[in-house]
Amino acid sequence: MAPTTNRPSAPRAPRKDALRNDAIVLAAARAVFAEQGPQASMETIAARAGLGVGTIYRRFAGKDALLDAIARLFAEEMDEAAAAALADPDPGAALERFLEFVGVFNSEKRRYAAALTDRVSADEATERTESRVRQLTRDAADAGALAPDVTGEDIKALVLAIRSVVAASPDGDDTRWRRFLRIHLAGLRAGG
Incomplete structure (x- = not known):
């Protein structure tokens, strides 16, 4: 045996x-x-x-594990929004729609978004999202919706800035981040 x-x-x-x-x-x-x-x-x-x-x-196991799981969902939802924007045939509108999503998404999570930010590590979903944002930026620049020298890093900085404006705004006040986004997009546009 x-x-x-x-x-x-x-x-x-x-x-x-x-x-x-x-x-x-x-x-x-x-x-x-x-x-x-x-x-x-x-x-x-x-x-x-x-x-x-x-x-x-x-x-x-505890609140940290729960926040980690929510942060993973956060990363997946951001990636899905970037993928959906890439499917839009209008590159300028696609990028603007993605940035609008970022503002709304952070506004809805205003009270706990900061607790999630440091929990989202550079994993497959965030790398994929960054790649999609770079592509959205290139497509918008190629279509003339953005100045040709605008990069994905510029848009990434704008995303971080939107989060900060949302965090500094009173609850329920979306006018500040929307105005901020509108002004910055105007500055990034070709010929702006």
Whole structure:
């Protein structure tokens, strides 16, 4: 008889109910953090999710793990917005639509966006987004919607600046970042 070896088994995929609960918890956490900021308690998040706090702690070791998961979603949503903008046949409108998304996205997360920024590392999604933003910028410049010397780095700086303007604005006041974006796009346009 051949000796048996203890081979490690492949990790199991999460159960469907666990994945569903993750989505419920993340949605509840985003809503609670938008209202109360990152200092909101896990108990408040659990109550909003309609789950026991133990269920949350089984999937997320603590608030940091929950914020990390939300930051990953943040990166994926930014990447999806950049991809959708690239599909627009009007390169100038595409870039503007992406930047508008950035403003709205940060405005909705105003109370906790700063807690996410440092958690988004240079991973595949963020690198892909940066590449897409560079392409959006090149396409807009090639179409004459931007001055030819505007680079993806210029747009990346604008994205960071929009986040700062949103963070410095009172809750519910989108006029400041919208005005800021409009002025800067006018300055970046060809012949501007």
